[in-house]
Amino acid sequence: xxxxxxxxxxxxxxxxxxxxxxxxxxxxxxxxxxxxxxxxxxxxxxxxxxxxxxxxxxxxxxxxxxxxxxxxxxxxxxxxxxxxxxxxxxxxxxxxxxxxxxxxxxxxxxxxxxxxxxxxxxxxxxxxxxxxxxxxxxxxxxxxxxxxxxxxxxxxxxxxxxxxxxxxxxxxxxxxxxxxxxxxxxxxxxxxxxxxxxxxxxxxxxxxxxxxxxxxxxxxxxxxxxxxxxxxxxxxxxxxxxxxxxxxxxxxxxxxxxxxxxxxxxxxxxxxxxxxxxxxxxxxxxxxxxxxxxxxxxxxxxxxxxxxxxxxxxxxxxxxxxxxxxxxx
Amino acid sequence: xxxxxxxxxxxxxxxxxxxxxxxxxxxxxxxxxxxxxxxxxxxxxxxxxxxxxxxxxxxxxxxxxxxxxxxxxxxxxxxxxxxxxxxxxxxxxxxxxxxxxxxxxxxxxxxxxxxxxxxxxxxxxxxxxxxxxxxxxxxxxxxxxxxxxxxxxxxxxxxxxxxxxxxxxxxxxxxxxxxxxxxxxxxxxxxxxxxxxxxxxxxxxxxxxxxxxxxxxxxxxxxxxxxxxxxxxxxxxxxxxxxxxxxxxxxxxxxxxxxxxxxxxxxxxxxxxxxxxxxxxxxxxxxxxxxxxxxxxxxxxxxxxxxxxxxxxxxxxxxxxxxxxxxxxxxxxxxxxxxxxxxxxxxxxxxxxxxxxxxxxxxxxxxxxxxxxxxxxxxxxxxxxxxxxxxxxxxxxxxxxxxxxxxxxxxxxxxxxxxxxxxxxxxxxxxxxxxxxxxxxxxxxxxxxxxxxxxxxxxxxxxxxxxxxxxxxxxxxxxxxxxxxxxxxxx
Ligand code: SF4
Ligand code: SF4
Ligand code: SF4
Numbered sequence: 162x163x164x165x166x167x168x169x170x171x172x173x174x175x176x177x178x179x180x181x182x183x184x185x186x187x188x189x190x191x192x193x194x195x196x197x198x199x200x201x202x203x204x205x206x207x208x209x210x211x212x213x214x215x216x217x218x219x220x221x222x223x224x225x226x227x228x229x230x231x232x233x234x235x236x237x238x239x240x241x242x243x244x245x246x247x248x249x250x251x252x253x254x255x256x257x258x259x260x261x262x263x264x265x266x267x268x269x270x271x272x273x274x275x276x277x278x279x280x281x282x283x284x285x286x287x288x289x290x291x292x293x294x295x296x297x298x299x300x301x302x303x304x305x306x307x308x309x310x311x312x313x314x315x316x317x318x319x320x321x322x323x324x325x326x327x328x329x330x331x332x333x334x335x336x337x338x339x340x341x342x343x344x345x346x347x348x349x350x351x352x353x354x355x356x357x358x359x360x361x362x363x364x365x366x367x368x369x370x371x372x373x374x375x376x377x378x379x380x381x382x383x384x385x386x387x388x389x390x391x392x393x394x395x396x397x398x399x400x401x402x403x404x405x406x407x408x409x410x411x412x413x414x415x416x417x418x419x420x421x422x423x424x425x426x427x428x429x430x431x432x433x434x435x436x437x438x439x440x441x442x443x444x445x446x447x448x449x450x451x452x453x454x455x456x457x458x459x460x461x462x463x464x465x466x467x468x469x470x471x472x473x474x475x476x477x478x479x480x481x482x483x484x485x486x487x488x489x490x
Numbered sequence: 491x492x493x494x495x496x497x498x499x500x501x502x503x504x505x506x507x508x509x510x511x512x513x514x515x516x517x518x519x520x521x522x523x524x525x526x527x528x529x530x531x532x533x534x535x536x537x538x539x540x541x542x543x544x545x546x547x548x549x550x551x552x553x554x555x556x557x558x559x560x561x562x563x564x565x566x567x568x569x570x571x572x573x574x575x576x577x578x579x580x581x582x583x584x585x586x587x588x589x590x591x592x593x594x595x596x597x598x599x600x601x602x603x604x605x606x607x608x609x610x611x612x613x614x615x616x617x618x619x620x621x622x623x624x625x626x627x628x629x630x631x632x633x634x635x636x637x638x639x640x641x642x643x644x645x646x647x648x649x650x651x652x653x654x655x656x657x658x659x660x661x662x663x664x665x666x667x668x669x670x671x672x673x674x675x676x677x678x679x680x681x682x683x684x685x686x687x688x689x690x691x692x693x694x695x696x697x698x699x700x701x702x703x704x705x706x707x708x709x710x711x712x713x714x715x716x717x718x719x720x721x722x723x724x725x726x727x728x729x730x731x732x733x734x735x736x737x738x739x740x741x742x743x744x745x746x747x748x749x750x751x752x753x754x755x756x757x758x759x760x761x762x763x764x765x766x767x768x769x770x771x772x773x774x775x776x777x778x779x780x781x782x783x784x785x786x787x788x789x790x791x792x793x794x795x796x797x798x799x800x801x802x803x804x805x806x807x808x809x810x811x812x813x814x815x816x817x818x819x820x821x822x823x824x825x826x827x828x829x830x831x832x833x834x835x836x837x838x839x840x841x842x843x844x845x846x847x848x849x850x851x852x853x854x855x856x857x858x859x860x861x862x863x864x865x866x867x868x869x870x871x872x873x874x875x876x877x878x879x880x881x882x883x884x885x886x887x888x889x890x891x892x893x894x895x896x897x898x899x900x901x902x903x904x905x906x907x908x909x910x911x912x913x914x915x916x917x918x919x920x921x922x923x924x925x926x927x928x929x930x931x932x933x934x935x936x937x938x939x940x941x942x943x944x945x946x947x948x949x950x951x952x953x954x955x956x957x958x959x960x961x962x963x964x965x966x967x968x969x970x971x972x973x974x975x976x977x978x979x980x981x
Contacts, residue, residue, distance in 0.1 A: 178505045178941065179554020179653040185598065186642050186652065188635040195621045204502045206602050208615040208929070211499050233507065260551040263536040324554060324653050327642070380543040381572055381660045381888065384857050414650025414657055415665040419547055421654075464889060468540045472548070 164199045167221035167341065170214060171203035172241055174227030174234040174310065175261055180252040181205045181226065183324035190334045197341055198222070220245040222337060225316070228254040228261050228476070229308045242314035247340060249333065250309070250316035253323040257423050258309040258476030260323070263468065308476050320352045323421035323473060326407045329353065353406035355426045358418055361405045364390045369401070374442040377462040391417040392442065397469060401438060402431045421473050430479040432470035436460070492516060494921055501932050503603040503619070505555050505941040510910065510931065518920040523910045525903070525935060527767035537893040542568050542884045543660050549880065550654045552895065553941050555598065557654045558591035558645070559873030560880070562731065565658035566869025567880040570751070572888070573861035574661030579853040583663050585731040586845040587648030589838035592730055593686060594641045595874035596831040599939045600689070601634045604828055607933045611702045615925055630692055637685045640678050647671055662857030669852065676846055683839035690808065690832045698829070707825040711916040712934055714909055715740040715822050717772060717786035719901065720793040721872045728797040728837065730872040736796045737772065737786065742820045745774070750870040753879055757896060769904045770896055780908040788876025788901040789938060790830035795820040802844070805837035824909060827937045873898050875939055899940045909934050
């Protein structure tokens with residue numbers, strides 16, 4: 162389509178598709194966008210092919226979804242940063258790594274174990290592919306790490322959420338409308354609240370600092386009540402260290418927050434922060450009875466700290482940075 | 491002329507990253523065509539060592555267009571693992587919410603991904619999409635947009651988030667349904683049935699009768715005589731949430747019918763080094779390559795082939811009409827997958843209204859907390875795209891030790907490849923291949939609504955100094971293939 166409308170490309174990393182659906186779900190505002198922009202690439206909805214994208218010299222806006230897991234994902238990430246004026250990291254995967262980012266720190270030793278186990282897979286029988294065919298059959302190799310877009314290039318706008326909540330997608334569309342009039346957002350704009358989810362949670366206890374946590378229960382050990390703060394029930398909820406802006410949707414469904422909006426501002430390590438506040442809430446009133454040993458025992462009930470604290474943010478966590486630094490030495 | 495390779499990269503209007511490679515010989519004839527999944531995710535590995543009760547929320551992100559299917563298959567595996575049969579109320583609430591998701595996924599696929607091929611077959615590629623539909627058929631697109639809001643609303647009522655819901659607990663669900671919810675849902679579900687009926691009728695009046703749809707529907711290249719696999723309830727009726735797995739052969743004879751936890755007796759997986767997705771096959775037949783007779787298909791058409799009937803009125807009528815029109819079951823015409831999807835949308839809408847008339851959904855017993863753990867569990871549901879299996883093993887602390895997921899898109903992987911070969915060889919003659927022809931090749935793939943985020947959740951990763959190695963093992967744990975890649979330079 163030869164048009165002088167600004168060009169928009171929606172490009173994927175290793176997506177799950179949820180981000181796409183969340184964009185489609187906004188309805189009319191999206192239809193607006195489709196008429197005001199010349200959407201040149203969005204493979205779930207349009208027929209633009211890779212070579213069209215590669216040929217273009219300039220793209221006005223590029224939206225990236227999913228984490229970077231293969232070299233093709235990486236190539237596209239760099240390509241859009243090179244060509245696009247405004248790059249949007251859309252969804253938690255693009256902003257923090259997301260759930261696929263849990264693969265960020267898989268150790269060889271763990272995998273040796275895997276080797277002796279798993280799946281229903283049986284040996285291949287069609288391995289003899291002619292050499293000429295091999296050439297055309299290359300699949301993009303995996304990258305060494307599973308990375309969010311935000312680590313590889315610098316996005317202009319970040320929209321966290323797995324997938325982003327409709328309110329925030331509408332905000333993004335507003336920004337893209339303003340862009341049509343020549344207004345560009347401040348660099349690194351994060352479409353989420355700086356405060357924590359607890360601050361907008363209807364279950365928030367009157368005084369969070371006096372919170373008492375009776376014990377720690379897993380979800381098969383306690384049936385969550387529908388009107389009480391999860392932490393007060395002993396069910397781990399990531400509200401205190403998670404950014405608000407999702408409309409506390411999981412809380413409404415009577416499930417604790419898993420942290421998909423990413424960490425609140427100015428916290429280096431969410432896990433450490435959470436643990437320290439948890440410890441004091443657990444000790445409240447009964448420091449003497451429990452003692453250090455008792456506390457340690459209680460904290461042992463956090464069976465998967467990595468999956469709990471960094472479920473959506475592992476590749477960008479302090480922990481991972483440390484490990485990677487050591488590996489690179 | 492020398493040989494040539496044609497690549498379609500990426501295949502568009504499908505979910506996930508896929509490439510097609512077609513090899514032509516010296517005479518410009520198709521030698522071999524490949525459908526390659528080039529996306530990688532790696533879920534089975536990093537789901538290990540997680541508390542099993544967290545897996546429904548983690549594995550839902552295997553796929554965002556069928557997140558509910560993963561959420562519920564996972565929930566069922568977790569129920570079985572803890573030995574907690576969900577209460578009747580909980581099972582109903584899960585099934586109720588899930589109907590909305592089936593419609594969500596099907597309508598999105600039909601309107602945005604597929605319809606442009608049929609309603610806009612004459613349009614240039616840059617208009618062969620939802621924006622083009624909006625110009626040509628604004629009424630239909632308006633209905634579709636309306637349906638997005640309704641579906642989102644229904645899904646949020648149950649799962650908090652419409653995509654990647656937070657809804658299930660071991661043995662039940664997290665939230666009761668209230669009278670207010672039911673009042674709200676009544677209106678939404680009624681409107682939804684109107685929309686699904688409208689879109690179905692649009693399909694029957696405008697698409698089914700169109701020349702280009704008919705040409706594809708009855709085209710021999712777009713027809714595979716395969717086995718079919720799908721869930722059926724106690725009466726052998728269509729069911730998305732629960733029941734027995736039934737397999738029929740290409741003549742429609744029942745080959746077997748089994749319960750979820752027996753699946754390893756019937757299904758095995760084959761791996762190829764040119765795709766990140768595996769190829770499940772029927773164990774009794776063995777892996778025979780991309781040969782029609784030995785392939786098994788899943789998904790909407792497979793479900794309607796394996797089921798004896800549909801329980802709700804309007805959908806039953808629509809079903810009868812399709813079967814009669816196409817000359818009886820099993821239906822092998824791949825393009826009828828689209829038709830099946832719309833019939834299922836009507837069934838799911840009717841089913842939701844049935845649930846609303848059942849007061850027991852308001853009961854408060856939404857979780858069963860008793861039962862003796864088995865530390866292993868299999869959960870099977872019909873995802874929008876077909877049979878989906880989650881299988882977990884846990885230690886005494888309920889920490890996942892083994893995770894196996896078989897997705898419908900993987901089940902259809904062999905069929906998609908076999909059909910691609912057939913369609914490409916029929917349509918491509920010579921080295922000049924117009925875009926229109928390539929789109930017809932893609933149309934065959936789209937019929938399956940493949941979801942490649944799903945298909946590639948698997949395989950193991952080993953990061954070593956030189957890069958990443960993908961290891962593929964056989965069922966005895968023997969290493970059979972090792973793919974190696976060099977790492978890119980990190981900033
Ligand atoms: S952020 Fe969530 S919804 Fe978006 S691609 Fe990642 S996993 Fe899917
Ligand atoms: S901890 Fe969770 S339930 Fe409690 S106030 Fe914060 S967000 Fe709400
Ligand atoms: S409550 Fe937590 S997990 Fe749920 S949507 Fe909000 S930030 Fe994400």
